[in-house]
Amino acid sequence: MAPALEAKQVVLPQEGETTVAPNNFLNSVVNDATHRSKVTVIGSGNWGSVAAKLIASNTLRLSSFHDEVRMWVYEETLRSGEQLTDVINRTNENVKYLPGIKLGKNVVADPDLESAVKDSNMLVFVTPHQFMEGICKRLVGKIREDSEAISLVKGMEHLGINCSVLMGANIANEIAVEKFSEATVGYRLNREVAERWVQLFYTHYFIVTAVQDVEGVELCGTLKNVVAIAAGFVDGLEMGNNTKAAIMRLGLREMKAFSKLLFPSVKDSTFFESCGVADLITTCLGGRNRKVAEAYARNGGKRSFDEVEAEMLQGQKLQGVSTASEVYEVLSHRGWLELFPLFSTVHEISTGLLPPSAIVEYSEKLPKSF
Ligand SMILES: NC(=O)c1ccc[n+]([C@@H]2O[C@H](COP(=O)([O-])OP(=O)(O)OC[C@H]3O[C@@H](n4cnc5c(N)ncnc54)[C@H](O)[C@@H]3O)[C@@H](O)[C@H]2O)c1
Numbered sequence: 299m300a301p302a303l304e305a306k307q308v309v310l311p312q313e314g315e316t317t318v319a320p321n322n323f324l325n326s327v328v329n330d331a332t333h334r335s336k337v338t339v340i341g342s343g344n345w346g347s348v349a350a351k352l353i354a355s356n357t358l359r360l361s362s363f364h365d366e367v368r369m370w371v372y373e374e375t376l377r378s379g380e381q382l383t384d385v386i387n388r389t390n391e392n393v394k395y396l397p398g399i400k401l402g403k404n405v406v407a408d409p410d411l412e413s414a415v416k417d418s419n420m421l422v423f424v425t426p427h428q429f430m431e432g433i434c435k436r437l438v439g440k441i442r443e444d445s446e447a448i449s450l451v452k453g454m455e456h457l458g459i460n461c462s463v464l465m466g467a468n469i470a471n472e473i474a475v476e477k478f479s480e481a482t483v484g485y486r487l488n489r490e491v492a493e494r495w496v497q498l499f500y501t502h503y504f505i506v507t508a509v510q511d512v513e514g515v516e517l518c519g520t521l522k523n524v525v526a527i528a529a530g531f532v533d534g535l536e537m538g539n540n541t542k543a544a545i546m547r548l549g550l551r552e553m554k555a556f557s558k559l560l561f562p563s564v565k566d567s568t569f570f571e572s573c574g575v576a577d578l579i580t581t582c583l584g585g586r587n588r589k590v591a592e593a594y595a596r597n598g599g600k601r602s603f604d605e606v607e608a609e610m611l612q613g614q615k616l617q618g619v620s621t622a623s624e625v626y627e628v629l630s631h632r633g634w635l636e637l638f639p640l641f642s643t644v645h646e647i648s649t650g651l652l653p654p655s656a657i658v659e660y661s662e663k664l665p666k667s668f
């Protein structure tokens with residue numbers, strides 16, 4: 299434990315209780331610039347940009363962090379011919395992924411991954427899941443040895459360094475305009491590290507709770523996207539609220555059973571945190587996975603998900619279809635397909651093997667065991 303952290307008693311609330319970030323906790327014990335934590339956000343999409351905004355408001359306020367927040371940008375040329383990074387640094391806005399929102403003047407966009415992470419000891423991963431492997435490979439040997447990481451990515455990752463996760467009912471555009479919401483930090487062992495992440499994200503409109511269940515929190519955030527695809531199919535078929543609620547309940551049941559089969563340590567209580575039932579609800583009501591799946595079902599599955607996604611999201615990315623495919627692989631490999639009819643049916647519909655209407659027919663296959 300770092301001496302600076304031992305100097306004050308840091309008491310995290312019990313799991314399930316709200317963590318109230320103490321105003322001057324680290325400020326009072328760490329005022330030497332050499333000990334300040336430096337933060338890099340790896341990713342600059344819709345949620346990545348909002349995360350940078352949240353963090354930047356706190357690094358300015360708390361002297362335990364360097365003011366500057368680096369944000370790694372996957373560089374692209376805008377229709378105007380300008381580079382996205384240049385526009386972010388000139389206007390303080392991510393005009394492509396979060397237009398109309400100022401990020402904070404202390405956010406510096408950087409298109410060079412190695413330079414973006416080289417001085418930082420707090421790394422916030424927030425790119426679509428499909429790009430994580432490539433990013434991690436590029437980071438091998440490039441990050442500080444004392445780095446701590448947190449993943450906001452809705453997918454499972456093994457980073458090879460201590461990694462917490464932050465998940466929750468967090469539709470980025472709502473948090474961008476400072477509407478109240480909650481989130482859950484999942485940590486493995488070190489409560490002080492969890493407290494530092496809570497400090498970094500917590501604001502009066504973004505309430506963060508820490509729970510010691512990193513796999514449970516991460517799996518909730520990952521698996522709810524598969525259920526959101528199912529909810530979108532139901533909307534596209536105009537089946538109504540009762541059917542959608544049934545899909546959400548059955549989906550939650552599969553989320554819990556799958557998580558516990560893979561990681562018996564996963565706690566029941568995690569499913570009642572923001573990362574669990576609350577994220578499931580918000581995503582099935584207002585998320586991008588739901589929206590694209592609705593359009594896919596309205597078209598009777600005649601256009602591919604990739605096509606509908608590209609047209610509707612303009613560069614933003616879904617996670618639910620690829621997650622359903624990864625889950626299907628695990629289920630096939632372990633002989634569990636019959637135990638998870640919702641998860642497997644979502645995959646079969648989204649790859650065109652079944653029509654969207656199969657989403658309600660699957661209920662005939664429901665197992666009685668959980
Ligand atoms: N947007 C939300 O409301 C929200 C909320 C909570 C969690 N999340 C999760 O956060 C993660 C990031 O989502 P987001 O909304 O910030 O992104 P996004 O879908 O808005 O944007 C896509 C991002 O991917 C980048 N990109 C494109 N090609 C790339 C490549 N080859 N390599 C690396 N990056 C590339 C783009 O530059 C852009 O930054 C996802 O796992 C998502 O599920 C999103």
Ligand SMILES: O=P(O)(O)OC[C@H](O)CO
Pocket residue numbers: 452466467468469470526577580581584585586587588616617
């Ligand atoms: O828009 P979605 O479907 O990617 O979901 C967004 C978030 O995960 C909600 O917490």
